Amino acid sequence: MNTKTAVDQGLMLPLMEAFYTIQGEGTFSGYPAYFIRLGGCDVGCVWCDVKESWEAGKWPLVGIEEIVEGALSYEGRLVVITGGEPLMYNLDPLTRLLKAKGFTTNIETSGAHTFSGEFDWVCFSPKKFKKPHPGIYEKADELKVVVFHKSDFEFAETHAAKVKENCRKLLQPEWSKAETNTKKIIDYVKNHPNWNISLQTHKFMDIP
Numbered sequence: 001m002n003t004k005t006a007v008d009q010g011l012m013l014p015l016m017e018a019f020y021t022i023q024g025e026g027t028f029s030g031y032p033a034y035f036i037r038l039g040g041c042d043v044g045c046v047w048c049d050v051k052e053s054w055e056a057g058k059w060p061l062v063g064i065e066e067i068v069e070g071a072l073s074y075e076g077r078l079v080v081i082t083g084g085e086p087l088m089y090n091l092d093p094l095t096r097l098l099k100a101k102g103f104t105t106n107i108e109t110s111g112a113h114t115f116s117g118e119f120d121w122v123c124f125s126p127k128k129f130k131k132p133h134p135g136i137y138e139k140a141d142e143l144k145v146v147v148f149h150k151s152d153f154e155f156a157e158t159h160a161a162k163v164k165e166n167c168r169k170l171l172q173p174e175w176s177k178a179e180t181n182t183k184k185i186i187d188y189v190k191n192h193p194n195w196n197i198s199l200q201t202h203k204f205m206d207i208p
């Protein structure tokens with residue numbers, strides 16, 4: 001099998017980095033987790049803090065067995081697949097293998113591509129820069145909207161109207177604008193209690 005076919009089938013993936021840390025944000029904040037960051041993103045958020053992930057070709061293609069072996073070398077059995085935009089790839093084989101080895105599988109995605117993979121928790125973080133694929137709304141367990149501008153509250157509500165009823169709804173201040181926006185988010189959540197706040201606690205803890 002050539003490399004392109006292996007990537008198309010999700011048997012090899014461009015791996016930007018993989019590391020064991022503490023999930024800093026969202027519902028699983030505080031949980032030890034093995035992060036698998038795949039290279040490649042076509043969403044183009046202006047405030048993206050992992051712009052180096054955008055170009056998939058910069059990162060080595062790694063077989064899924066090797067990726068899972070890396071995760072198995074740590075105690076925790078929670079994996080977070082992130083990017084870049086991980087749904088640019090077929091995640092069925094990787095997540096199947098992770099689940100066969102006893103992992104809980106989480107994904108963080110902008111939802112901009114067709115869904116794939118077997119996930120226990122789907123964190124959907126829509127971005128203004130590329131429209132989500134409509135299939136993501138029924139998959140999302142958590143809707144996490146990064147607040148960079150005041151118009152992001154309205155943007156958040158537009159997506160909240162489309163997710164499942166039991167989907168968690170989180171507003172998270174964008175790190176560089178946290179000082180300006182956190183107060184607005186606090187006021188918003190107090191007036192709209194169906195929303196909760198997510199903070200990037202890993203940035204306070206100075207961990208990846």
Ligand code: SF4
Pocket residue numbers: 041042043044045047048049050051053083084085110127
């Ligand atoms: S979707 Fe994520 S990786 Fe892609 S540009 Fe936006 S913040 Fe960066």
